[in-house]
Amino acid sequence: MQVVVNISLKEGVLDPQGRAIEHSLRGLGFQEVSEVRVGKQITLDIDESDPARLRQRVARMCETLLSNTVIEDYVIDIVEQE
Amino acid sequence: MQVVVNISLKEGVLDPQGRAIEHSLRGLGFQEVSEVRVGKQITLDIDESDPARLRQRVARMCETLLSNTVIEDYVIDIVEQE
Numbered sequence: 001m002q003v004v005v006n007i008s009l010k011e012g013v014l015d016p017q018g019r020a021i022e023h024s025l026r027g028l029g030f031q032e033v034s035e036v037r038v039g040k041q042i043t044l045d046i047d048e049s050d051p052a053r054l055r056q057r058v059a060r061m062c063e064t065l066l067s068n069t070v071i072e073d074y075v076i077d078i079v080e081q082e
Numbered sequence: 083m084q085v086v087v088n089i090s091l092k093e094g095v096l097d098p099q100g101r102a103i104e105h106s107l108r109g110l111g112f113q114e115v116s117e118v119r120v121g122k123q124i125t126l127d128i129d130e131s132d133p134a135r136l137r138q139r140v141a142r143m144c145e146t147l148l149s150n151t152v153i154e155d156y157v158i159d160i161v162e163q164e
Binding site: 006008018021024025028030032033034035036037038039040041042043044045046047048057060061064065066 | 122
């Protein structure tokens, strides 16, 4: 099964990368931009057919390696196979 | 309006970061993992109410700054306001 994990900075955590992008976009004439936040999107193929167990394992992966749970939140989406 | 832009490497482009994560996850005992791909998710607040113009402007931002269109694809999602 394919899983998409979106990892984003927690509310209130400073996002210097987002600030830099916002500043650059405004400098390029995109004045209508504000509040830029940058996160990671990780796509994984997992050899597990049970959705509940799959979600549990991916949560473990997030807690163990993929995200820094002190400053980041993660959202797990299981991609329905056609 | 809030917009989410997902930027990912094009099919066939080597993803060393994804490979490193896959290798680490397997080393941590998550043998069921394969095909790890890492992308960026950028969230922006845009002062533009017309969805068509909004999409056009964000596409320009992607082409100009946010993505490297030689090796990356981007997908623009407009977040419906409650």
